[in-house]
Amino acid sequence: MAALTAEQKEHFEEYGFVHVPGVFDPEGTIDPVIDEYAGVLDSLAEKLYKDGVISSTYSELEFGDRVTKIYVESGEVHNQYFDFSLPQNGVKPDTPFWAGPAVFNTLTAPGVIDVAESVVGSEVYSNPVQHVRIKIPESVSPRDENGNVIFGVSPWHQDAGVVNPEADETNLLTVWFPLMDAGVENGCLTVVPGSHRGELLTHCPGYKERPGLQIPEHLFNIGDSMPVPVKKGDALLLTKKTVHASLPNVSNSIRWSFDLRYQPTGEATGRSVFPGFVARSASNPGSELHDAQRWFSMWENTRDSLARGDQPSFNRWDTDDPSCA
Numbered sequence: 001m002a003a004l005t006a007e008q009k010e011h012f013e014e015y016g017f018v019h020v021p022g023v024f025d026p027e028g029t030i031d032p033v034i035d036e037y038a039g040v041l042d043s044l045a046e047k048l049y050k051d052g053v054i055s056s057t058y059s060e061l062e063f064g065d066r067v068t069k070i071y072v073e074s075g076e077v078h079n080q081y082f083d084f085s086l087p088q089n090g091v092k093p094d095t096p097f098w099a100g101p102a103v104f105n106t107l108t109a110p111g112v113i114d115v116a117e118s119v120v121g122s123e124v125y126s127n128p129v130q131h132v133r134i135k136i137p138e139s140v141s142p143r144d145e146n147g148n149v150i151f152g153v154s155p156w157h158q159d160a161g162v163v164n165p166e167a168d169e170t171n172l173l174t175v176w177f178p179l180m181d182a183g184v185e186n187g188c189l190t191v192v193p194g195s196h197r198g199e200l201l202t203h204c205p206g207y208k209e210r211p212g213l214q215i216p217e218h219l220f221n222i223g224d225s226m227p228v229p230v231k232k233g234d235a236l237l238l239t240k241k242t243v244h245a246s247l248p249n250v251s252n253s254i255r256w257s258f259d260l261r262y263q264p265t266g267e268a269t270g271r272s273v274f275p276g277f278v279a280r281s282a283s284n285p286g287s288e289l290h291d292a293q294r295w296f297s298m299w300e301n302t303r304d305s306l307a308r309g310d311q312p313s314f315n316r317w318d319t320d321d322p323s324c325a
């Protein structure tokens with residue numbers, strides 16, 4: 001079992017984050033994900049080409065260059081096509097998502113579940129707040145009407161701030177890891193050590209013309225922040241109250257990461273309409289999900305029912321809060 005060492009656990013408790021080497025097998029677990037996504041990109045390219053949105057499928061390019069070319073030429077960031085979660089609103093019957101077997105194998109890889117077990121205990125639940133993030137170089141990226149890069153930096157936040165208050169008592173662990181080495185240049189995460197000891201801070205839906213739910217910089221000590229480069233196979237663990245952001249991708253290639261969440265089974269996920277699952281159970285091993293196809297169906301059923309009915313809001317914050325002025 002590749003549990004956290006006593007030192008890693010202590011670092012995590014003291015600073016609210018820890019860099020853990022060798023959580024994933026780069027060839028056995030991550031490479032199949034990269035291969036699987038090559039197929040997803042292939043179908044996206046075919047579709048956009050057929051619709052006349054792009055002038056070639058660019059099948060001769062490797063993944064990073066190909067996705068960049070396609071986003072730039074179509075003037076659109078098609079990240080929902082790759083994501084293994086649904087949008088926070090506006091889910092339609094044909095909203096795309098990707099919940100493939102290689103992705104499921106990564107969520108349930110013994111190494112990451114061992115690490116999660118060290119933090120959340122022996123009943124490990126895969127929380128459905130999870131994303132793949134593909135960020136093309138900012139220099140060429142499509143921008144919004146205010147000139148902000150679409151799907152650029154993740155602004156300062158705590159992960160507890162992006163889920164519903166029902167999860168405030170949940171022992172929620174974030175596991176962030178890249179599919180290719182992530183450093184300062186291509187936009188790794190930056191964290192504020194020790195920030196998890198404070199309260200949940202006010203998040204503002206947009207601040208100083210910057211889009212996205214974020215903590216205004218006057219509410220924490222930004223000078224304490226430090227970037228955490230992470231290599232392929234390694235992971236960065238965060239508590240739900242650790243203040244963090246991502247740096248911009250100022251490199252010439254993509255920045256590609258997964259962020260997963262785990263928690264004790266039975267505690268609130270903070271997005272109860274999305275499907276989580278038991279990843280490991282000491283008390284009831286029969287409750288564990290090992291079927292990738294079923295996992296896909298759970299997301300498909302969720303999409304279909306959200307598209308038919310009322311969609312909940314995951315936002316608890318208010319633009320009118322004085323801290324947001």
Ligand SMILES: O=C(O)CCC(=O)C(=O)O
Pocket residue numbers: 133153154159174175176244245246257258259260
């Ligand atoms: O990868 C990013 O840009 C942000 C990730 C993040 O905030 C998280 O994993 O909680």
Ligand SMILES: [Fe+2]
Pocket residue numbers: 157158159244
């Ligand atoms: Fe986050």
